Amino acid sequence: MITLKIEGMACSGCVSAVAKALSAADPTSTAEIDLERGIAEIQSVRPQKELMQAIEAAGYDVTPA
Structure with a gap:
């Protein structure tokens, strides 16, 4: 499981x-994304760096949690 802290999420969108x-x-992949805590818990075969880059490309700041 990969856990990431995502900054900038403000709504369900x-x-x-x-x-x-x-x-x-x-x-x-499967992901549980907690808006209130700003955390995503992800099951994926892809490397963490790749997932972080995808989230950053969507416009969010992301760090390992």
């Missing part, structure tokens, strides 16, 4: 945008 970015990076 933001959660959807992050989920879409993760799905584009790894269509087989």
Whole structure:
């Protein structure tokens, strides 16, 4: 499991945008995204760096949690 801290999520639309970015990076991934805490817990075969780059490309700041 990969846990990432995501800065800049303000609404359910933001959660959807992050989920879409993760799905584009790894269509087989699953993610639980907690808007209130700004945390995403992700199951993926892709490296953490790749997932972070996908989230950043969607317009959010991301760091390992």
